[in-house]
Amino acid sequence: MAERVILEEKSYKTVYREGNSIIKEFTPSHPKSNVFNEAYIHTCVEESGVPVPKIQKVMPADGGWALSMEYIHGKTLQQIMDEDPENLDRHLEKLVDIQLEVSAHRIPKLRNTRYKMEEIINGMHEIDASTKYELLQRIHGMKRHTRLCHGDFVPSNVIIREDGSYCILDWAHATSGNAGADAAITYMRFSLEDPVKAEKYLRIYCRRADMAIQYVQSWMPIVAAVELSRHVEEERELLEKWISVAEYQ
Ligand SMILES: Nc1ncnc2c1ncn2[C@@H]1O[C@H](COP(=O)(O)OP(=O)(O)OP(=O)(O)O)[C@@H](O)[C@H]1O
Ligand SMILES: [Mg+2]
The missing domain is CATH 3.30.200.20 (Phosphorylase Kinase; domain 1)
Structure with missing residues (x-):
């Protein structure tokens, strides 16, 4: 064996x-x-x-x-970025290119992103009723799309083979919805780890997707609330800051 x-x-x-x-x-x-x-x-x-x-x-x-x-032979984009930090921009561009290829797909039988987020936020005890109301209103205000969303599109979930082709891991959170929400999740993940990398990612994503930076940012209170429901103590302070933006708008 x-x-x-x-x-x-x-x-x-x-x-x-x-x-x-x-x-x-x-x-x-x-x-x-x-x-x-x-x-x-x-x-x-x-x-x-x-x-x-x-x-x-x-x-x-x-x-x-x-x-x-x-088993897929190759290196994750995370490994590649760690080994070759000088070419961070190029690796982020690769990540974004792959993310855009994912969101070009539609799998309507997957769960709708908005419904899933609504259900999670509705069931949360960590945020008060007014914040919840603001977040749910914000979700309702978003356009309805049916793009394939990975739900945790980070460099450690992308394997690059030696021939340059790629393979994407970890589909447990995939849904059908707005590509902007998926980009907001990636931006949030980078921000929790390295804000400079996060800003770079966001700029590259929005340029390549021809999407307004403000649109991706408008998803932040929502995706931060969903992440808060996972109770990772080290993330709490930053997530609460993002969620609080929703209360003043
Ligand atoms: N099919 C695969 N082929 C090659 N390597 C893999 C494969 N699946 C996982 N790995 C390696 O194992 C690591 C962890 O796997 P995976 O992403 O499934 O778990 P995880 O990151 O802990 O899950 P989650 O992101 O849901 O918390 C990956 O980053 C990758 O290096
Ligand atoms: Mg993973």
Whole structure:
């Protein structure tokens, strides 16, 4: 049997490589429906022609459930950026090009981004009723689109093969909706890690997408509230600052 190499360990899952497969093994307390839902979304995207690792199996593992998918040879864009910081702009442009190719796809059977965000925000106890009202109004004011949104489009979720082709990971949060919201999520992720990189990303994205920077920014209170619902303590202060923008407009 092939050796098992652990790539990522989180409280609710372990990601490891075994030969030509990547196994995402979830803890027994992780809902079975979440695992099957991730497999469902991922296979919808796989069938749409977006380059993703092929799902091989959904299987019971150690009292919980696991997904097995094809192992993709290459480097993540995160690794490439870390190894070659001098060419950050070029790598960000690559990230944006790939993101625009994703949002050119439509998979209407995926959950609608706005409904998902509304449901999360409605159920939150971390924000007061007035802020919630403002955020929900803001969502209603957004145009209705049906673009494929990844939901966590960050450099560590993009693998570049040696021949330059790419493959995108982690489809658990994908929805059908506004590309601007997906760009806002990427911008937020960069901002939490490195504000300079975040501003660069936003400028490149908006130029290439021909989208107003203000439009992406108008999604920030919403995507920050959704992120706040995940309760990552280190992120709280910055997220609350973004959410508070909604209260004054
Ligand atoms: N199919 C794959 N082929 C090659 N490497 C992979 C594959 N799936 C995952 N990896 C590697 O493992 C790392 C972690 O995997 P993954 O993105 O699925 O988990 P995660 O980032 O912890 O999930 P999430 O972003 O949902 O919190 C990736 O950044 C990548 O380096
Ligand atoms: Mg990932």
